[in-house]
Amino acid sequence: MKFRQGVWKEIVRFVKKDTGNIDSLVELGAGYCDFINQFPAKSKTGFDLNPERKRYAAPGVDLRIEDASVMHNIKNSSIDLVFASNFLEHLTCEELDRLLPRIRNILKDKGKLILLQPNYRLCADHYFDDKTHQTIFSDENITGFLEKYGFSVIKLIPGLLPFSMKSRLPKWPVLVRLYLMSPVKPMAAQMYISAERK
Structure with a gap:
């Protein structure tokens, strides 16, 4: 669990460069709350369907x-x-179709939607290893998808992180930070999208 927190601490640091100081944060599918717990915001609201996650x-x-x-x-x-x-x-x-308009509605003018997503183009062989995956997203279709719902993509990194936490992502925070900063990212299969409400 501590290694997860260390990894997410560096992801928080990376995301914060694109957000600056903010007052209000909503996280969708908060899971173990590794991101929302560590991100500095005055108001933090997470959503998850698993009641076991409350304790985290x-x-x-x-x-x-x-x-x-x-x-x-x-x-x-x-x-x-x-x-x-x-x-x-x-x-x-x-x-x-229900979610994206709701996200746009709750965001302030110029509010940000930031996503970490498996990039199908970089992990097609493993994308459906998780049987709960329903929809294909890649760096080739995500911009058009978000624009349809009233968002402008500000930054798109096709490969930022490995496919999952079970991948050989370095676990020491300083190594994670170096990995995120490096122009060469072995096994990177998750994309990073920073979009803004139009």
């Missing part, structure tokens, strides 16, 4: 066990950043 949320994190596409009690135009890691590919087209 740090004090000050409002982890809600509910469907992220609804996001009850999140006011429109109130959120600076929506973050999701390995989340969208688990949704059907119909679910995505």
